[in-house]
Amino acid sequence: MTDPNGPDIKLPDPVQLARSMAEIAERSQRLVADFLSRQGSEGMGSPDPLNIGGAFMEMTQRMMSDPMRLLNSQMELWQSYMDLWQRSAHRFLGGTSGPVIEPPPGDRRFKDVAWTENTLFDFIKQSYLLTARWMQSTVKEVEGLDEQTARKVDFYTRQFADAIAPSNFLMTNPEALRTTLETGGENLVKGLGHMLDDLERGKGQLQIKMTDLDAFKIGENIAVTPGKVVFQNDLMQLIQYEPTTAKVKRRPLIIVPPWINKYYILDLRPKNSFVRWAVEQGHTVFMISWVNPDEHLAKKSFENYMLEGPIAAMEAVEKATGEREVNFIGYCLGGTLLGCTMAYLAAKGDTRVVSASYFAAMVDFSEAGELLVFIDEEQLQMLEEKMQEHGYLKGSEMATTFNMLRANDLIWSFVVNNYLLGKEPFPFDLLYWNSDSTRMPAAMHSFYLRHMYQENALARAGGITLDGVPIDLKKITTPTFLVSTQEDHIAPWKTCYHATQLYQGPVKFVLSASGHIAGIVNPPGNSKYGHWEYNRNPKDRDQWLAKAKYQPDSWWPTWEKWVAKFSGGEVPARKISEGGLTPIDDSPGSYAKLVVS
Numbered sequence: 213m214t215d216p217n218g219p220d221i222k223l224p225d226p227v228q229l230a231r232s233m234a235e236i237a238e239r240s241q242r243l244v245a246d247f248l249s250r251q252g253s254e255g256m257g258s259p260d261p262l263n264i265g266g267a268f269m270e271m272t273q274r275m276m277s278d279p280m281r282l283l284n285s286q287m288e289l290w291q292s293y294m295d296l297w298q299r300s301a302h303r304f305l306g307g308t309s310g311p312v313i314e315p316p317p318g319d320r321r322f323k324d325v326a327w328t329e330n331t332l333f334d335f336i337k338q339s340y341l342l343t344a345r346w347m348q349s350t351v352k353e354v355e356g357l358d359e360q361t362a363r364k365v366d367f368y369t370r371q372f373a374d375a376i377a378p379s380n381f382l383m384t385n386p387e388a389l390r391t392t393l394e395t396g397g398e399n400l401v402k403g404l405g406h407m408l409d410d411l412e413r414g415k416g417q418l419q420i421k422m423t424d425l426d427a428f429k430i431g432e433n434i435a436v437t438p439g440k441v442v443f444q445n446d447l448m449q450l451i452q453y454e455p456t457t458a459k460v461k462r463r464p465l466i467i468v469p470p471w472i473n474k475y476y477i478l479d480l481r482p483k484n485s486f487v488r489w490a491v492e493q494g495h496t497v498f499m500i501s502w503v504n505p506d507e508h509l510a511k512k513s514f515e516n517y518m519l520e521g522p523i524a525a526m527e528a529v530e531k532a533t534g535e536r537e538v539n540f541i542g543y544c545l546g547g548t549l550l551g552c553t554m555a556y557l558a559a560k561g562d563t564r565v566v567s568a569s570y571f572a573a574m575v576d577f578s579e580a581g582e583l584l585v586f587i588d589e590e591q592l593q594m595l596e597e598k599m600q601e602h603g604y605l606k607g608s609e610m611a612t613t614f615n616m617l618r619a620n621d622l623i624w625s626f627v628v629n630n631y632l633l634g635k636e637p638f639p640f641d642l643l644y645w646n647s648d649s650t651r652m653p654a655a656m657h658s659f660y661l662r663h664m665y666q667e668n669a670l671a672r673a674g675g676i677t678l679d680g681v682p683i684d685l686k687k688i689t690t691p692t693f694l695v696s697t698q699e700d701h702i703a704p705w706k707t708c709y710h711a712t713q714l715y716q717g718p719v720k721f722v723l724s725a726s727g728h729i730a731g732i733v734n735p736p737g738n739s740k741y742g743h744w745e746y747n748r749n750p751k752d753r754d755q756w757l758a759k760a761k762y763q764p765d766s767w768w769p770t771w772e773k774w775v776a777k778f779s780g781g782e783v784p785a786r787k788i789s790e791g792g793l794t795p796i797d798d799s800p801g802s803y804a805k806l807v808v809s
Contacts, residue, residue: 263590267364274356281353289346296338303331313341321379321620326386333386336378344373360588367585374619380627388632399634406630419608420626422647427639431800434641435476437488439799440788441501443528447512447520449801450528451475451499452788453491460786461779463566464529465495465539468522468546471502472610474648474804477733478543480641484735486768493772494779495539496786498529499799500546504806505653510603512653514552514660515678522553526564532791539567539778543732544703547573548664551685551711556678558687567778569693569771571732572703575685576671576710577664581701582617587665595661599654607649607808617701622646642729651808671714689717693774695743695767697724697731709756712749720774721749722767723760736766743767 275282292312299309311334315322322328327337351369354362378384382392382400391399406421413419428434439453467487469475478499479487490497500521505512512520522540530536542550547570554568574580599605615622629635637643669675674682692715696705705723712719724731725741734741744760763770788795 263588264364264368267361268368270361271351271354271357271365274354275350278355282350285346285350285353289342292342292346293339296335296342300331300335300338303334311338313338313345315341319620320625321377324387326390330386333384336384340376340378344377347373360584363582364585364588367582371616371619374624377620377624380624380632382632385628385632388628391633395634399632402634403631406634406636410630414608417608420623421630421637422622422626422640423637423643424639425644425647428641428644430476430805431798434481434644435479435800435804436482437479437485437491437799439497439499440795441797441799441801442532442788442791442793442795443524444796444801444803445520445524446509447503447505447517448525449501449503449796449803450525451501451799451801452532452791452793453487453497453499453799454788455494455496455785456491457494458785459782460494460496460784461776461781462535462783463537463539463778463780464498464533464535465490465541465775466498466500466522466525466529468500468525468540468542468550469502470543470545471517471650472545472614472652473645473650474504475499475501476800476804477642477645477729479800480645480733484641484733486733486735489735489768490772493776494782496533498525498532500525501801501803502650503803504607504650504808505604506651506808507603510599510654513655514549514663517549517656518553518556518678522550523556528793532788532793533786534792537564537566537780539569539775540565541569541571542573543571544573544728545660547571548575548660548670551575551688552670552676552678552683554688554690555683555685556681558689559681559684565690566780567691567693567775568688569695569775570708570711571695572697572700572708572728573694573711574664574703574707575714576707577668578671578710579704579707580665581704581707583613583702584665586613587661589666592658592661592666596654596658599652599657603654605652605654605657607651610652611646611649614702642733646729648807671710685711685714686716688715690715691717691778692719693722693771694719695722695724695732695771697727699725699727700731702728706753709749709753713751719749721746721756722770723757724767734766734768736768741766743770745770 296312299312302309315337322337326333328334348366348369351365354365357365382388388399407418410419410421411417413421437453439451441449442452443450467475467478469478479485482488487497487499502521503509526538529538540550542548550568550570551573554565557563557565595605626637630637663669663676667675670683671685673684673686676683692711694708694711696703696708698705700708709721712721723744724734725743726734731741742762742764743766744757744762746756746760748756748759750756
């Protein structure tokens with residue numbers, strides 16, 4: 213059936229459609245039965261565990277106490293609507309008119325040309341943008357809210373605004389409508405199947421598939437830099453990588469990754485592997501690969517992670533190489549742990565660490581960004597009760613929290629692609645890693661959230677104690693390299709910058725373009741993301757940025773030039789087989805391959 217004035221309309225095959233719908237009905241019935249059985253055993257829980265309702269109730273009461281401000285805000289909205297209607301009516305009649313409002317740069321929800329060229333969809337788009345802007349500006353202007361309540365209201369208002377975007381719904385998404393006509397609705401049938409797949413994989417919770425999970429296999433086409441596991445304990449395996457140069461730097465390099473997700477973010481594929489690149493620069497690289505903990509490790513504390521992580525790694529590296537002195541890298545939460553470790557060693561007069569590098573890592577949490585939305589007493593108590601059920605926090609729950617920070621990119625774009633358009637997600641190594649979530653031991657995670665995020669105790673001298681040692685970051689005199697990323701939603705760069713005022717040794721601060729992952733995993737030659745440098749660290753962060761010089765390429769060579777000064781000269785390349793530790797397994801090791809929910 214063809215419409216000469218529109219797209220081809222394909223009628224569905226009735227036999228195939230009937231089969232697909234029968235399969236969907238059967239799977240749906242199975243999912244509902246499974247959901248009901250779990251509710252019977254687990255209970256429904258609190259209807260509002262995040263206390264969102266309470267925050268919005270307080271906001272509404274404050275808003276209604278100033279009716280004139282609310283009235284003015286509504287009048288401004290109506291005036292914007294009238295302006296939009298007049299301009300759209302002019303376009304409907306064949307005229308031309310500029311937009312009242314446009315999406316912010318980089319907003320990919322409205323990339324289809326119909327959102328601009330079609331007057332109706334342009335009107336829908338602008339109506340939504342005006343409404344979203346009004347909602348968010350209105351709640352931001354409410355006075356009298358405490359900081360946490362205001363932060364929570366602002367965050368969840370944006371979540372709501374993102375959720376109701378017209379691009380997320382079939383009848384108001386031009387691309388989805390066009391695809392439906394062209395495929396005879398086959399996209400919707402496929403999309404429903406994808407949603408059921410995601411529900412089954414998430415055991416009743418929607419675990420959105422972000423990439424082709426069959427396109428990657430750890431140790432085969434991802435995390436493939438040659439190496440061996442040379443040491444392990446309950447919490448980590450230590451990987452030593454084979455050299456690729458005739459000579460290597462005398463002092464080994466130990467990397468402490470976060471244990472939220474797995475280490476191989478720094479060893480994705482050869483073209484973007486920081487590990488491979490560091491080995492090519494002549495470093496003898498050791499990588500900590502954290503275990504994916506179960507209930508048996510529920511009592512493992514933040515202190516255990518320090519003692520059984522970087523402290524144990526230093527001892528193992530000395531046995532493997534004969535070298536007592538090392539250089540360290542800590543990434544994200546691994547950098548927070550490295551800061552604690554450095555203060556611990558400083559208090560003991562231990563000078564084995566010659567340099568410390570921190571990748572997108574916070575040690576002062578006073579401005580920890582939107583993650584603070586999830587850190588208040590009610591939510592912490594709820595989280596601790598949940599962790600006590602199993603002894604850990606499920607990796608899927610952590611993943612949901614981080615995905616909400618970038619909901620349009622990490623949630624709604626896949627809803628449109630997978631469910632409305634019925635497409636399979638593209639193979640993408642970074643999103644494969646992002647989907648490979650890990651658990652958090654109850655004792656460690658509670659300590660971390662309360663003492664770091666809620667109390668900001670690490671930034672205070674003696675605010676926390678580890679292994680009987682009061683931790684004071686200002687006792688650290690080791691040369692320090694800090695790299696943060698400009699658009700980081702997990703470790704905001706201005707928060708990471710606080711460390712320049714805490715560490716007492718020489719500190720070099722570098723700011724990379726892009727975000728928490730892409731700004732770090734940014735190999736040389738990729739001019740897409742550059743970085744800023746400045747040789748001083750004024751207290752005012754905006755002053756630092758104003759005086760910093762932009763470099764159009766990766767920060768990796770800048771780091772290499774800096775860390776080379778602490779390499780201790782060169783020695784013949786160290787073959788793993790000739791070292792002081794007997795290899796246990798090939799990299800990436802069994803801890804990285806362990807998959808749990």
